[in-house]
Amino acid sequence: MSILVIILILFFGSRLQKAIHLEQICKCLEEREIAYQELKQKELQEVHATVREQLKQPKNNAIKQGGPLDLDHCGPSSIQTFQGEDPEYLERKTMQQQQVSLV
Numbered sequence: 631m632s633i634l635v636i637i638l639i640l641f642f643g644s645r646l647q648k649a650i651h652l653e654q655i656c657k658c659l660e661e662r663e664i665a666y667q668e669l670k671q672k673e674l675q676e677v678h679a680t681v682r683e684q685l686k687q688p689k690n691n692a693i694k695q696g697g698p699l700d701l702d703h704c705g706p707s708s709i710q711t712f713q714g715e716d717p718e719y720l721e722r723k724t725m726q727q728q729q730v731s732l733v
Contacts (some may be wrong), residue, residue, distance in 0.1 A: 660688060 716722075
């Protein structure tokens with residue numbers, strides 16, 4: 631074999647190996663992208679299922695009146711009241727209703 635043929639084989643053989651390697655990298659990246667999209671879709675479906683389940687539950691299902699505060703389980707901020715809050719609202723409303731019923 632001549633030196634020219636050997637050089638051509640080495641030159642194009644190296645390019646062929648690089649092309650095969652690049653093709654493998656592209657295939658790997660595509661597989662990762664597909665796996666990522668599937669995971670993203672699964673997470674989105676889980677979020678939708680959670681939202682649908684929460685929508686089925688009744689609104690404002692919280693306890694209206696609690697018992698006395700247990701400071702062993704609650705922090706001091708639990709007894710804090712803010713401007714505009716009306717802690718005597720229920721008592722005042724009951725008294726007003728009683729007054730209206732007497733009239």
